[in-house]
Amino acid sequence: MSSIEMVSSLSEVYLDNNATTPVLPVAAAAAMHAMQSSFGNPSSSHATGIKAKAELEVTRSLARKLIGASSGDIVFTSGATEGIQTSIVSALLAARSNGKVGADTLLLYGSTEHKAVPESLKHWNQVLQVNATIQAIPVDKNGIVDYDFLRKTLPQAVMVCTMAANNETGVKQDLVALETLIRSVNPDVYWMVDCVQALGKMTLDIANTSIDYAPFSGHKLYAPKGIGFLYVRDGAPYQPFIAGGGQESGLRSGTENLPGIAALHAIFSELAKSNGSAFYDEATLWQYRQQLLDALRTVFPSLVLNSDKPYIVPTTINFSVPGFYSKDIMDLFDAAGIRVSSGSACSSKVPTSFVLDAMGLEDWRSQGAIRLSFGPAMTTQECEQACQRIRKLADVVCKHCLVLTDATPTLELHAQGLIQLKHEALCSYIIICADTRQAVVIDPVLPLASRIANIVLGQGLELVAVIDTHQHQDHQSARCALLMLAGLVEQKNKVDELGWPLQQNTLVAGNYRLEKLNTPGHTPEAISILLYKEQQLEAAFVGDVILPGGIGRTDLEGGSMVALADSIRLLAKQLGPDCLLLSSHDYGQGFFTTFSQACAEQPLLAELLQELPMEHWQAELRAQAIKLQQVSTYYCGLVEVSYADATDVILPENLSAFLQQEPNTKVIDVREPHEQSAGALSLYLPNDVEILELPLSKLADALINHTLQQQQRLLLVCRSGNRSLVACKVLSRMGFKQVYNLKGGTALLS
Template structure:
């Protein structure tokens, strides 16, 4: 079905690792030949029991645990639960409960730890106080905080190495501190990211609990083990048949344990092991960082020597959000992670936030992690794949270079750039090599400057539709970045050249229309091409799905009503209206859509008296004043969906059934250059059709210039299926009846 083969470079090993061939073979052998139940007394069961105990002995050897218990579990999360439940039940038995009792954990711990502490604290009714231990800018735990609070703690949870940053804690120094302050506190150390990457000598420590996970170290998912120090309280988390000496009931996962046996055997080898030496891993790290710097010269490491294990590289690039780099890398078949929490806004890494790093680093963080069994060939292949992206970021002006600028196909016409709910617009005339910016916002200033400088464009003007009350215009910053090509003097407060009724940009003409109400100085900017109206930039007068608020200083309900009516007299029913905010992922609207989605606007257009619509605006103002976040207008979120969702497995049949279907790639241009969509499509389709490339940033431009047709059936595709679904909704609102979305996007076609 696919075209050219797409080689995957997997660099997200902290999330999970591929299963090492020897481990897969061992697991298969256990399933097919060594399938006995270790609890059975016959020969087949005895063999299985021997496999289990040999693996347990190897685990002891590798972590340096001469005493204590090694309990096989389903993975780290189970081990964490068992540890926390055991410690908390012991504390409750000692009557150590109530708000004065503390449960401490590192602020950068995996969420499994604090969430488990909170859960079992509530379920077991300790009612203790769960408190995070701060870290410094390197991710190292605050020893002063520990010293101050540890006397009141019954449990402290720390990490050997962090899953996002690779930061390792000094367990020797921690132990000295912990045991000098509170010898009786129960201490759990998350060792998931440690085995195979740093030395562990559990026997030489007073660590009480140490969970490990198999799938972070080339074993299958569903297997792990927990170390419990001798004489440390332990409460079986799973009761039943008494397996694991009564510490964890349930028939043991022998295929998983056999895989662990194979992994442990490789780790124990003194030569010829699949696992690399620490010096080799540091060398790989240097090679990968060098390749990254070829693509992103301004790259900043968020964690580094001497505080890290070698296999984790956490970095940020000024001007890039993590999603930007994720999309670029994923299109090129390079798998990395952002390590960021999900959010309706720009995702941010809670780990980097806890380290106190700048927000741009937290919002732009990328985690590249390789495994300790990486080969030299794999490292070289990864470096080559990364370095190949230098040409892509140069072509699309993501990073400025000395290369001769060329105006690629998408860097022309109208670009709609977005930051959260904020919208900025760049209008580019390819013939005159001039550009104009409307409603610039600071987070996008660098991106806009790169586009203009990288393509050798002359900046004609930087305009605002109004003085924004939720953010400052980036006009001054943008002009500074570009060397003040158009002087700020001689312009009004919104950047419009004085004594100029219109601005000419090649075949484009821009005029303005006073539309106060949201703010007193607000204007709408009308864009014409060869005297034909293309669209209107309405600021916050009309939003996709709503209208601007009028309850702030300078706001005027009557003025807003008059402005909407005035605007309606200048534009057509289906002229695109482009706002400075998009709160519901609708990208743009029109008078016809606005009247349908907002009865208030219909009332205004019908010239109904103030008594009909003024109370509605006042009620909207009350709603907005009560909102937890600032909004420039009230927007009702639409739940409309695509016409249908197509499963990747049915793609070939679907395209055959719809011979007129047009496949549209809505990924951004740099993704399209890094990995063409055609390689994933059936050859039969490509013999008759070409893929239409319309990034979301050019969707408005495509609608304006009628590159898409309502009667044409469309299949929209992106990396994950999320952006293409948004585009389906946008086009559906415009009247496109046969718009389909590819579920899972290219990710499920790989």
């Protein structure tokens, strides 16, 4: 049985059309016909070539009609990026030939432009040695370019680049008003308009404008990738970007991509139809948008739109939800088979949206932005299916306390025991007793405060204490904010500065007992917290005394190398070699460590515990302090870790054989609980495979409770293969010998 045959039907709801679209069936059929029947070279003079040439020119004529370009050139390209390069090179060469070079010459682009525009401007400005000054045109909170800025800078500009519609927000610019401003201030400036997101979504009448260049891309409108076209106004300078056989009247050499052009022909024909088209009118698209927005609000009632009417095309919904980062919602939706994005597909690894930053929106909106985009060929059935799938997530976010409702709280499987939550390098911990429904929070950080409060309130837990291991110098504690969010008032006369109850050395929360141990050195007031479960010592929260792969720094105010050494030796005696050490920072994705592991990774620590003279220890800490003081980012310790890799990486096509080879293999689903509820891993695997749902936030808890055994053969799975690889490395460090990672995760199984 192949991995593909294993997969149960979880239909994909694709809502990321601004990144790319599926190929419309008529376009795919046209491309296939061109490849198999009308495969001639348009440059050939025989009948087969003549037919191909006719197809090419008919498509060119249709393009003219659709964009309202009765004059000028239509040049077929490989896509928008090539069109952008050609436009910029042409304009800059013309400027250089006219002597318009140097720092006083301006190249202007909208600050929310696709990265292809500013990066191309920078590249060719340098390569062609124009050496102009490149400036971003500011936008307002609605994403509209600043007309006053343009009015001031246009006199010095040789090129200005704007968008018809933005790929992240759907914000459209008023091209008529822009043209009036641009040509009244500088009639000779070269003007490029990125029209990639415009065709099929807004009316274009390029013949009645003075736009010099307008690139278009096929794969954004149901054609295959690798085909597009560029409009060039009559009289605008043009320099062929690709020279050779003289195709496209010498404007773009190279044999034309006739299958792609045939697909464009089919798309253009559908757009040109007055009745029966695969594309829907604007009123229908606005109706779809409202239906999708209503469905989203059933899941996230506090949803905030980052762009809205009357400034947008109807096919883009850009939103943020208070308390959520983009990745949280992306993972949730992806597990449910709903494909959305966190902005531009070309900037998917950027934690914030540069577009929303340019609009001046709050950080939480930029960090949490989600783009849902559909195409103008979406059917009523597809819209209803998407809305239905989205609404189903309302129960998931309620169950896992991602959003609080009036539903009766239940203690779901993962909301008990030890939970390790992470934000970048910051770690927060929740200890929950399922029997007494009591909780203790350790080292709360502000980015996780709402999430922690939702768990406490949503599960109806009694918050016994909120404690910091020390006063953090790199971030503010969320202790007071968390108590307020949880509806509790801190009684300052009953706790110390870290939140530990006065005149008590022990805290009890059901089956858990916590003991305080003074461990100064990193800071003078620092403590470690020993965690006992049913009288058994299970773990210790050590703050920044020891980090996974590192030792806390001592060059801060109140820090002491001698005190830190004493604290580490005290912890080693109290805890033993194999007790889990849980830190307040994790810079290297180590999650946790033990003294035996830490000594193996850091000979300096082993020397300290052997009671060797302190001179070498102190010299190394001073060297560490110098390194930390020289970096631009604040770190609470120097971490240098080389992780062991997973035992092996399993390719999706080899999954069946791997599972059959060792039937007792335990499959570990390391996705977070809300992802597991949104889309069960069992959908992708045979029915007889044993699956353990073990999110990364519960990895430490699993080791404490011996849920995993070192001799077991484990296959770890997540959505993309990234988190499962991290978990493999962590377990390998902890002595697990047979740990495997499914490459590409469920994404390559779906």
